[in-house]
Amino acid sequence: MEQNKGPAHRVRNRAMFNAIARRYDLLNHVLSIGIDRYWRCRAMAVVKAMGGGTALDLATGTADLALGLARLPGWRVIGVDPARAMLDLGRTKVAAAQLQAAVELLVAEAEGLPFASASFDLVTAAFGVRNFTDLPRALGEARRVLRPTGRLLVLEFSEPAAPVFRSIYRWYFGAVLPRVGGWVSGQREAYAYLPRSVAGFPSGAAFLGCLRSAGFVDATATRLTLGVCTLYSARR
Numbered sequence: 001m002e003q004n005k006g007p008a009h010r011v012r013n014r015a016m017f018n019a020i021a022r023r024y025d026l027l028n029h030v031l032s033i034g035i036d037r038y039w040r041c042r043a044m045a046v047v048k049a050m051g052g053g054t055a056l057d058l059a060t061g062t063a064d065l066a067l068g069l070a071r072l073p074g075w076r077v078i079g080v081d082p083a084r085a086m087l088d089l090g091r092t093k094v095a096a097a098q099l100q101a102a103v104e105l106l107v108a109e110a111e112g113l114p115f116a117s118a119s120f121d122l123v124t125a126a127f128g129v130r131n132f133t134d135l136p137r138a139l140g141e142a143r144r145v146l147r148p149t150g151r152l153l154v155l156e157f158s159e160p161a162a163p164v165f166r167s168i169y170r171w172y173f174g175a176v177l178p179r180v181g182g183w184v185s186g187q188r189e190a191y192a193y194l195p196r197s198v199a200g201f202p203s204g205a206a207f208l209g210c211l212r213s214a215g216f217v218d219a220t221a222t223r224l225t226l227g228v229c230t231l232y233s234a235r236r
């Protein structure tokens with residue numbers, strides 16, 4: 001995978017997420033048959049064991065993970081994302097949940113975080129890192145803003161290892177998902193980008209290598225749902 005996808009990717013990506021924002025949550029839950037909720041719960045189970053603190057949710061989108069974290073006792077969450085339309089929907093959800101005191105959503109990119117060093121106990125990113133323009137820089141920024149005892153948790157799609165299941169998965173991701181996603185959102189390219197971006201992402205051992213190169217320690221990868229998704233954990 002290219003380490004820095006460049007300014008054109010950055011602009012295209014922001015426009016794409018702004019364009020699909022209105023249908024994003026619906027399609028997320030429909031296309032994953034609701035399993036995306038379980039994947040975020042698996043990340044939250046790790047956080048629950050950490051006690052409370054201050055969390056930064058990168059690529060927060062419509063704030064599903066930020067809201068989940070804010071519901072855990074003792075957590076205050078800042079979510080950042082470059083796509084304003086995604087954040088606007090997130091703000092509506094935060095207000096509906098009456099969690100404005102616990103969740104703040106800001107426009108920012110993972111590659112340039114507007115926060116002082118060592119200000120968070122936890123940095124999370126759900127289905128965001130594969131979209132970053134410059135992955136090493138974003139991981140460097142995540143590490144910079146973490147306190148010395150801080151933890152990084154990343155959820156990201158990955159390809160299943162079992163050959164038969166992988167074939168079914170590729171057919172679903174490559175043929176069904178772009179069609180249904182395009183039909184519901186009116187943005188077929190955005191849902192054709194999804195399988196492409198997953199195939200191009202350095203998952204598993206390769207992503208653990210990226211984490212270590214960025215200076216993280218104790219990096220682990222837990223495959224979920226036969227490897228369709230992986231939960232990565234690392235310490236600063």
Ligand SMILES: C[S@@+](CC[C@H](N)C(=O)[O-])C[C@H]1O[C@@H](n2cnc3c(N)ncnc32)[C@H](O)[C@@H]1O
Nearest residue numbers: 017059060061083109110126127128131132133
């Ligand atoms: C697939 S969505 C995930 C949203 C949310 N975390 C979730 O679990 O539903 C990917 C998000 O990454 C955001 N994104 C893309 N490039 C980014 C960057 N460089 N820094 C931070 N977020 C970025 C997009 O705007 C989009 O909201």
